[in-house]
Amino acid sequence: MINVEIRRPRIEDRNELHSHFKIVITDTFIKEGIGNLLEDLNDEILTKEKYLESDFESGGEKRHFLIALYDNKIIGSIAYGPANNLICNLTNNAFKDLVEVGTVFVHPDYQRMGVGNKLLNKMYSTLKSKGIEEFCLDSGYKNAQIIWKKKFGEPDYLLKDYWDKGSHHMIWRVRVEELE
Numbered sequence: 616m617i618n619v620e621i622r623r624p625r626i627e628d629r630n631e632l633h634s635h636f637k638i639v640i641t642d643t644f645i646k647e648g649i650g651n652l653l654e655d656l657n658d659e660i661l662t663k664e665k666y667l668e669s670d671f672e673s674g675g676e677k678r679h680f681l682i683a684l685y686d687n688k689i690i691g692s693i694a695y696g697p698a699n700n701l702i703c704n705l706t707n708n709a710f711k712d713l714v715e716v717g718t719v720f721v722h723p724d725y726q727r728m729g730v731g732n733k734l735l736n737k738m739y740s741t742l743k744s745k746g747i748e749e750f751c752l753d754s755g756y757k758n759a760q761i762i763w764k765k766k767f768g769e770p771d772y773l774l775k776d777y778w779d780k781g782s783h784h785m786i787w788r789v790r791v792e793e794l795e
Contacts, residue, residue, distance in 0.1 A: 617729065617730070619690065621682070621734060622682060623680065623681060624681075624682050635722065637660055640659050640720070642723045643756060647757060669696065677697070679694060680718070681738060681741065683721070683730050691721045691725065691734050693716065693718060693720075694717060697715065699717070701784075705774060705784065713788065714747055714751075716752050751786060751787060752786070753784065753787070755783075770785035771787055772784075
């Protein structure tokens, strides 16, 4: 496990975070075998950039990011904010009042070194300090789904073949106290 600093992003981190999103999302799409879906890939990057702007504009009230740094370089990110439209639609609005934890990205060179766990643990304490007891999380990425199933068990919603044959979408509802 490497020693990382976890903190809130600053305006001067914007460009490096945009680069981080591009690197990690591109790598994820390639590893998922969907690297050819350039429009979807670009949409995903732009969505994360908009989430970051929402954090900066609201002082962390609408979206709240945390970043992981190693050697003063951003190697990870995580955020919470309102449940996305996909979660709301697919759960029939059952999760519309929950915050969503997402944008959990670790640079490919630093994956499987505990960075994601450190970001998650800091996010749990952040949520708890704000009186947030539950959150939701979703994923259509097969590799991420394996990790989330290990951490949170079977998803509350499993949408088989949602993206394509064999490509499911999963949504979890998680109680923060169960993670401590």
